[in-house]
Amino acid sequence: MLSIRNLRARVGETEILKGISLEVNPGEVHAVMGPNGSGKSTLARILSGREGYEITADKLEYMGHDLLEMTPEERAREGLFMAFQYPVEIPGISNIQFLRTAYNSVRKHRGEEPLDSVDFLAMVKSRLKEVDIDQSFLRRSVNTDFSGGEKKRNEMLQMLVLEPRLAILDETDSGLDIDALATVAGSINSLRSEDRSIVMVTHYQRLLDYVVPDHVHILADGRIVKSGKADLAQKLEKKGYGWLAEHAGEEAEA
Amino acid sequence: MNAFAIPDFERQFDVRREQAPAFPDYRQKSLDDLRQQGLPGAKTEDWKYTSVREVLGETFVEATPAAPVAVPECAARHLAVMVNGYLNTDLSRLEDLPEGVTLCSLAAARDNHRDQVDAMLGRVVRHDRHPFAALNGAFFRDGLFLDVAPGTQVQEPLVVLWLSGAGDAALIQPRVLVRVGEGAELALMEQHRGSAAGHFTNQVSEILVGDNAGLTQVQLQDTGKEQLVCGTHVRCSRDSRYRAQTIDLGGKLIRNDLAISLDQPGAEADADGVFLAGRDQHVDNHLRVDHRAPNCDSSALYKGLLGGGGRGVFNGKLIVHPEGQKTRAEQTNHNLLLARDVEIDTKPELEIYADDVKCSHGSTSGELDPDQLFYLRSRGIDSPEARALLVRSFALEISERMNHSRLRDLVGEQLEPALDRLARNELEG
Numbered sequence: 001m002l003s004i005r006n007l008r009a010r011v012g013e014t015e016i017l018k019g020i021s022l023e024v025n026p027g028e029v030h031a032v033m034g035p036n037g038s039g040k041s042t043l044a045r046i047l048s049g050r051e052g053y054e055i056t057a058d059k060l061e062y063m064g065h066d067l068l069e070m071t072p073e074e075r076a077r078e079g080l081f082m083a084f085q086y087p088v089e090i091p092g093i094s095n096i097q098f099l100r101t102a103y104n105s106v107r108k109h110r111g112e113e114p115l116d117s118v119d120f121l122a123m124v125k126s127r128l129k130e131v132d133i134d135q136s137f138l139r140r141s142v143n144t145d146f147s148g149g150e151k152k153r154n155e156m157l158q159m160l161v162l163e164p165r166l167a168i169l170d171e172t173d174s175g176l177d178i179d180a181l182a183t184v185a186g187s188i189n190s191l192r193s194e195d196r197s198i199v200m201v202t203h204y205q206r207l208l209d210y211v212v213p214d215h216v217h218i219l220a221d222g223r224i225v226k227s228g229k230a231d232l233a234q235k236l237e238k239k240g241y242g243w244l245a246e247h248a249g250e251e252a253e254a
Numbered sequence: 255m256n257a258f259a260i261p262d263f264e265r266q267f268d269v270r271r272e273q274a275p276a277f278p279d280y281r282q283k284s285l286d287d288l289r290q291q292g293l294p295g296a297k298t299e300d301w302k303y304t305s306v307r308e309v310l311g312e313t314f315v316e317a318t319p320a321a322p323v324a325v326p327e328c329a330a331r332h333l334a335v336m337v338n339g340y341l342n343t344d345l346s347r348l349e350d351l352p353e354g355v356t357l358c359s360l361a362a363a364r365d366n367h368r369d370q371v372d373a374m375l376g377r378v379v380r381h382d383r384h385p386f387a388a389l390n391g392a393f394f395r396d397g398l399f400l401d402v403a404p405g406t407q408v409q410e411p412l413v414v415l416w417l418s419g420a421g422d423a424a425l426i427q428p429r430v431l432v433r434v435g436e437g438a439e440l441a442l443m444e445q446h447r448g449s450a451a452g453h454f455t456n457q458v459s460e461i462l463v464g465d466n467a468g469l470t471q472v473q474l475q476d477t478g479k480e481q482l483v484c485g486t487h488v489r490c491s492r493d494s495r496y497r498a499q500t501i502d503l504g505g506k507l508i509r510n511d512l513a514i515s516l517d518q519p520g521a522e523a524d525a526d527g528v529f530l531a532g533r534d535q536h537v538d539n540h541l542r543v544d545h546r547a548p549n550c551d552s553s554a555l556y557k558g559l560l561g562g563g564g565r566g567v568f569n570g571k572l573i574v575h576p577e578g579q580k581t582r583a584e585q586t587n588h589n590l591l592l593a594r595d596v597e598i599d600t601k602p603e604l605e606i607y608a609d610d611v612k613c614s615h616g617s618t619s620g621e622l623d624p625d626q627l628f629y630l631r632s633r634g635i636d637s638p639e640a641r642a643l644l645v646r647s648f649a650l651e652i653s654e655r656m657n658h659s660r661l662r663d664l665v666g667e668q669l670e671p672a673l674d675r676l677a678r679n680e681l682e683g
């Protein structure tokens with residue numbers, strides 16, 4: 001699904017990612033954790049095609065395609081989805097128009113007919129329930145004046161509508177109350193299947209209680225310093241990142 | 255045919271005097287005003303960013319009513335077609351206008367509605383700082399007279415199409431008088447459509463909005479190779495509502511002077527605008543709102559979109575006179591710069607001589623937000639479409655402020671395709 005070998009990224013003189021390698025197979029759920037500023041969002045943004053970084057990698061492939069050859073929209077149409085840590089407000093474009101344009105762009109790419117507004121609305125309505133968003137949000141401008149939690153749920157709505165093959169979720173669980181967390185976790189779990197993969201960036205064990213990952217990676221200072229199973233996240237929760245530094249010399253378990 | 259170079263106005267005036275034109279006193283006064291202030295040059299403050307050198311260097315022929323024109327399809331129920339500044343009743347559709355509406359050429363009004371014409375002509379327009387208005391006053395030939403009797407409602411928009419014919423570059427100088435009587439309501443859409451010829455139109459409209467009356471006026475301008483200077487002078491009476499939308503879809507040179515005077519308590523005015531300018535296009539909007547009475551509200555929102563090679567100017571003046579206590583007013587201009595080789599000069603100005611007022615003004619200019627573009631693209635929307643969506647959403651905020659739905663649709667039909675062309679950088683003069 002996703003194959004990264006020795007990915008480096010810099011902005012000007014600052015190197016942010018310093019040689020990341022990661023394999024994500026179909027059906028797997030990976031969690032990426034790590035302190036603030038360690039490069040998690042940078043990794044997510046680069047995977048979804050954000051410009052502005054100088055990137056080198058021995059390999060950076062999604063479904064066998066070289067990601068660096070693809071525009072952000074091509075990646076999205078091929079099923080790559082990134083939920084933003086800070087979703088962008090776009091005044092003047094309604095949520096429903098945005099969703100439908102995105103959805104039909106993906107359909108067109110697959111050689112399918114666009115869905116008209118009536119059929120599309122029917123489809124979206126059923127998704128709204130799953131993420132517990134009121135229908136009135138469809139008429140509102142994209143993310144504009146949404147609360148933090150509403151923005152996160154709106155990301156989940158987009159994910160459910162676009163049905164990606166690889167979903168990269170950048171702190172979708174941050175800033176959610178307990179009910180919203182359960183809703184978001186429900187969305188993620190509903191996406192889980194043999195041919196889909198999920199990469200969740202998170203700071204908290206609480207999401208991982210709902211969505212149990214197959215692999216956990218710790219990112220620090222632009223490198224993956226430790227990888228393990230779900231229990232790695234629990235250890236981290238108890239002992240904090242300081243514990244990692246003490247074991248910095250040890251081999252990663254992979 | 256008479257050749258007319260504008261700087262030669264003194265001699266032209268003498269020639270014309272021989273023909274004993276109508277309204278000699280007003281013409282003489284206009285000439286005096288024009289002589290006193292002179293034609294705009296590089297040093298004229300109000301014309302600092304807009305050069306009329308080309309217009310002043312040209313020799314025009316005098317416009318005639320009998321020019322061949324292509325009339326665009328227009329489904330409007332009430333339609334007045336103006337050819338080279340003259341009303342063409344054959345091309346117009348005026349049968350269904352409600353009783354109480356008088357629409358005729360200015361020449362006909364002079365014969366049939368003399369008192370009303372005398373009460374209005376030259377009484378709303380200001381010549382000082384408007385040299386082209388004075389020029390129009392000295393030389394206008396004909397134009398349009400529109401009167402809506404007290405209490406009359408014209409909900410279905412009246413569309414006035416300003417067309418120009420083929421032929422040599424002509425000087426077109428119509429005068430428009432509009433009165434909306436007490437308690438009456440009018441939805442008016444004027445559309446300027448340029449032909450391929452290099453005409454110059456210098457239009458002046460004088461508008462009175464009566465007590466408790468409402469006028470919604472759209473001016474949609476798409477002038478191609480033609481140059482247009484359009485002065486719209488409005489006086490608003492007690493408790494009246496004036497709503498203007500100026501929609502510029504581009505042109506070689508467009509200059510609007512919209513001057514609104516809130517003369518009596520409770521008057522309200524909104525002046526909104528969208529202006530588009532692409533390669534070799536220059537659009538200049540000068541707005542002035544005078545608050546001369548207490549408890550008047552005004553707001554203005556102008557949005558400029560500049561594509562490669564485009565040039566835009568916005569100047570908004572808000573003046574609260576000593577009588578204008580309890581004024582609430584705002585003026586805002588936002589501009590979207592879609593290429594590097596564009597230029598925008600924007601200046602909102604505020605002059606307040608009353609102490610109990612709430613006024614604000616401001617302007618911004620910027621490029622498309624890269625974060626918004628990336629967000630759209632990350633959902634599969636390709637880059638040209640993402641640009642087009644953002645360009646539309648920027649401009650259509652103005653449409654959303656239009657509460658007359660038919661007018662909104664009529665504007666949308668023309669604005670939306672122009673926005674798409676602009677987003678693709680295909681707007682050219």
Ligand SMILES: Nc1ncnc2c1ncn2[C@@H]1O[C@H](COP(=O)(O)OP(=O)(O)OP(=O)(O)O)[C@@H](O)[C@H]1O
Pocket residue numbers: 011014016034035036037038039040041042043052085
């Ligand atoms: N465009 C940029 N220019 C300069 N520095 C940048 C840029 N983008 C990111 N950085 C820096 O790179 C580092 C990693 O940032 P990133 O946002 O990836 O961290 P993060 O792991 O997601 O942190 P958080 O947990 O706070 O979300 C930070 O020090 C950040 O300031």
Ligand SMILES: [Mg+2]
Pocket residue numbers: 040041042085170171
């Ligand atoms: Mg982050």
